[in-house]
Amino acid sequence: MGIEIEVGLENAAKMPRITEETLELESPKGLANPKVRRLLIAGGAVLLGALTGLYLFYRLRESTDDAQVDAHVAPVASKIYGRAAEVLVQDNQPVKAGQVLMKIDARDYQAAVNQARAALDVAEAEARSAGVDVPRTQINTASRTSSAEAQLAAAEADLARAQAAYDQARTADLAWAQANVEKSRANAELAKLDLERYRPLMEKAEISKQQFDVAKANADATGSALKADEERLAQAQHNVEITKAQSLAATARVEEAHASVASAIGNVQQVTMKQADAQAKVAKVAQARASLEAAELQLSYTTIVAPVDGVATHREVEPGQIVQAGQGLLVVVPLQEVYVTANFKETQLARMKPGQKAYVKADTYGNTFTGRVDSIAGATGAVLSLLPPENATGNYVKVVQRIPVKIVLDPVRTSKAVLRPGMNVVATVVTE
Numbered sequence: 001m002g003i004e005i006e007v008g009l010e011n012a013a014k015m016p017r018i019t020e021e022t023l024e025l026e027s028p029k030g031l032a033n034p035k036v037r038r039l040l041i042a043g044g045a046v047l048l049g050a051l052t053g054l055y056l057f058y059r060l061r062e063s064t065d066d067a068q069v070d071a072h073v074a075p076v077a078s079k080i081y082g083r084a085a086e087v088l089v090q091d092n093q094p095v096k097a098g099q100v101l102m103k104i105d106a107r108d109y110q111a112a113v114n115q116a117r118a119a120l121d122v123a124e125a126e127a128r129s130a131g132v133d134v135p136r137t138q139i140n141t142a143s144r145t146s147s148a149e150a151q152l153a154a155a156e157a158d159l160a161r162a163q164a165a166y167d168q169a170r171t172a173d174l175a176w177a178q179a180n181v182e183k184s185r186a187n188a189e190l191a192k193l194d195l196e197r198y199r200p201l202m203e204k205a206e207i208s209k210q211q212f213d214v215a216k217a218n219a220d221a222t223g224s225a226l227k228a229d230e231e232r233l234a235q236a237q238h239n240v241e242i243t244k245a246q247s248l249a250a251t252a253r254v255e256e257a258h259a260s261v262a263s264a265i266g267n268v269q270q271v272t273m274k275q276a277d278a279q280a281k282v283a284k285v286a287q288a289r290a291s292l293e294a295a296e297l298q299l300s301y302t303t304i305v306a307p308v309d310g311v312a313t314h315r316e317v318e319p320g321q322i323v324q325a326g327q328g329l330l331v332v333v334p335l336q337e338v339y340v341t342a343n344f345k346e347t348q349l350a351r352m353k354p355g356q357k358a359y360v361k362a363d364t365y366g367n368t369f370t371g372r373v374d375s376i377a378g379a380t381g382a383v384l385s386l387l388p389p390e391n392a393t394g395n396y397v398k399v400v401q402r403i404p405v406k407i408v409l410d411p412v413r414t415s416k417a418v419l420r421p422g423m424n425v426v427a428t429v430v431t432e
Contacts, residue, residue, distance in 0.1 A: 060432040062352060066402060067342035067360070067427040069419045074308050074332040076101060078323045079301045082108070091315045095306040095332060102317065102329060106302040109295070116295040120288040127285045130278035145261070152257035159250035166243035177229065177236035184226035191219035310334035338419045339409060340371065342427035343381060343402040351431040352376065358407045361426045365417045371409040373429055379403070405429070 082104035089101045195215045202212040306312070315330040317323060340360050344352065358371045380401040382389055407427055412419065 061428050061430055062344060062348040063426060063428040064342050064344050064348070065424070065426045066344075067340055067407075067425050069338050069362075069421050069423040069425060070341045071334055071338040071421040073421065074306075074310070074334065075328055076304060076307065076312075076330050076332060077326055077328045078104065078304065079325055080104065080109070080298055081325050082106075082302065082323060084317050084319055084321045084323055087315070087317055087319050089312045089315070089330070091313055091330075093312050095310065095312050097306055097308050099306045100303055101306055101312065102304040104302040104304070104323065106299060109299040109302055113292065113295040113299050116288065116292040120285070120292050123281065123285045123288040127278065127281040130274070130281040148257065148260035148263070152254065152261050155250065155253040155257040159247065159254050162243065162247040162250040166240070166247045168243075177233040180229040181226070181233045184222065184229040188219070188222040188226040191215070191222040195219040304329065306332050308332055308334045309336065333421060335414075335418060335420065338421060339374065340407040340425055340427055342405045342407055342425075342429075344405050344427075344429075346380070346401050346403060349376065349403060349405075352405065352429055356432075357430040359428045359430075360407060360409060361428075362417065362419060363424045363426075367417055369409055369412055369417070369419075371407045374406040374408040376406075377404040 084102060085105045086103040087101075088103070089095060089099075095101065195212075195218075199212070201207045202209065310332040312330050312332055317329045323329065340358075352373065354373050354375055356373045358373055359368050360371055361368045377384070380403050382401055384404075405427075407429075409419070
């Protein structure tokens with residue numbers, strides 16, 4: 001509805017018509033407009049909320065672009081000297097743990113195994129022979145010892161009898177023979193004197209011829225008895241010499257038996273020596289077996305296998321090449337076990353600890369991967385470097401140091417991305 005105002009008849013036709021649209025165009029402008037003020041207030045509130053949210057979001061997060069993908073790379077090297085017979089893997093070829101990567105000419109090492117096995121057989125045969133000698137020597141030694149002891153006992157008994165016979169011949173028999181000689185000599189002297197007394201009497205016929213003959217017979221008998229007793233005395237003296245010689249011979253046999261016993265006892269040491277020899281032969285068996293195991297171990301080194309699952313790369317060997325012990329051949333990179341090493345500033349570690357959530361953005365893919373903080377290094381990168389700084393030299397400049405933080409990633413599907421050691425990433429840790 002239009003509003004008409006009369007100003008005068010003469011000006012009625014000249015006055016413009018005032019409508020609602022005209023009134024709206026003439027409303028206040030700028031901050032004087034309530035709508036503008038409301039919009040500004042609402043926009044300020046939204047901006048303040050956004051800034052607050054961003055502050056709260058980034059206050060609990062620490063990020064660094066000084067980070068890269070790492071892995072426990074497995075270098076493959078030769079443990080022996082030899083010629084590369086076969087190289088069964090190419091650069092950047094996926095391999096499995098235990099897969100044969102390379103073979104070294106094994107003929108020399110197989111010959112060493114055969115030689116060690118033959119030495120083991122010889123050592124075992126010698127050990128068995130020595131084991132048989134020990135009980136046989138023990139039996140022989142025991143038999144000889146028993147025989148020697150029996151001979152010693154018999155010799156000692158013979159010596160006792162010989163000494164008893166010698167003592168008897170030297171004392172009782174000899175004394176008895178001497179006494180008989182003295183008695184017979186006395187009787188012979190008496191008979192001789194009687195004969196001499198009877199002879200003049202017979203010549204004077206004072207005694208009969210019969211009495212003289214009796215005296216003469218008695219003198220002859222006593223003389224014969226004396227001669228017999230003297231012979232028995234000589235025999236007794238001879239028996240003393242005989243029994244003395246027998247005693248000396250028995251003593252010699254006893255000494256010989258003692259020597260035999262000592263020799264038999266000495267043979268017991270042979271048993272000990274045989275036992276020691278047998279033990280030495282057994283030790284040689286163990287030594288030969290160890291040599292065989294060492295040779296077999298060297299032979300096993302001719303086949304080189306992959307230590308872990310991964311990708312074989314950096315191959316540096318060709319078939320026919322002579323390789324040295326310890327020479328690097330290639331490298332196996334376990335792509336499924338990569339992790340991130342993020343070098344955070346020391347000022348970012350105040351609230352950081354193992355187990356916290358982490359995000360990793362790879363430059364290659366632009367994707368973000370999740371993970372967690374595994375551990376924080378025990379020293380700064382400068383200290384762990386090959387040439388750490390010497391601040392005591394006087395040229396000290398304070399520089400914010402960085403400390404490596406290991407971040408373990410959650411499993412990543414190979415169809416989505418493949419993270420390779422050395423790739424640059426941006427690491428962010430939620431420190432709430």
